[in-house]
Amino acid sequence: MALDPLRPSPLVEQATESLREQITQGNWPVGTKLPGETSLAKSLGVGRSTVREALRSLAGAGLVQPRQGSGVFVMATEPRESWSVRLRRAAVADVYEVRMLLEVEAARLAAERRTDDDLIGLDAALAHRAQSAGGGTAAFVDADIVLHEAVVAAAHNPVLVGLFTEFVPRLRQGLIDLVELLDLRAEDPGHGQDVHARLVEAIAGGDADRAARTLRGELTRTLDRLRALQP
Template identity: 60%
Template structure:
């Protein structure tokens, strides 16, 4: 039995449970012991255990299922993913981004609807307009991410939507820095417009291979710059 200090017991109980989940004592997909067993193990009351489980549920680590008990759904809090992306090397982020977005583009080429195509055309036009503006890199990056978001949305896979939504804030921060660092818009204010236009054209044509190639080439060019810097 663990002796907990008399500070907020539920916070300490949640931290201990999280630590044991991370260590693999209760693997993802497995079930936690019942409240009585956990209370005995932690040396606290059942109400403290319930509060600790609520904390872990809010972090996306556990889920209560009627008749099945409390299941482990993740081995770390959901917020850790965004923090991990911010700590990662930008080139590593781009490698993972390529895996996610290239597959999304391939799916989008076969699943896009007329509404998706209209959204893609509008996003491409907005990106071009941002590039022709007064040199506002932040507005340009926002327009670029909006276009990529429209591509992922056209894949009609809610898991991809959620995954890219986790990437987007970190990508925005990195891209604003990179555009200025590499002077990407110094010679061409609409940097990358051609490859993005090719991507939208491939999606309109329903060509998954061309869509994947267009997006992979664009992302790889940025990754190569990062590695050479």
């Protein structure tokens, strides 16, 4: 099967897509042994290491399986899940790793530095989040972000506030995708309201360790659920 040489750009991604198309279009049926790395590299105009990475990606999607001493064989013509879902989940996981870095420390600082006005804002944001539970996903996510913005603001660190403000657009899309990927609101429309109430309570009580621990625990549980979906 002839393969078109690839254009210079992310070569591993291009090689993966080119090989995937050959499989999903039925040019290499299930059970077929793929050409060797050297042959594929020559056809695609890339190095063997690029082909090796592409095959590893296809194996992760369940499309091929390497067999020691025998070669690489086609196992399915469709990935275990759509590529778009895989990419969305990876993007959400990245967002949550950044949240761990920014927001956990913000919660700790908020408990140490919050003012009376901050506490009024936190209580109002918490109540608004609860009220938004009956609405659509986007409205609920927006209310959730308002609460987390209030936590970050209570840390009284302008650099941290600036970083979080820049991060919010990515966070918003990540949270919307998260709700859909994990169906978080199916049984609990106000997902995590009790945890957020404990977070606000810890900040109000000046308990920095508890505030950080509460938020870290919630973020970690969600991140673990995302990672558990990895094929």
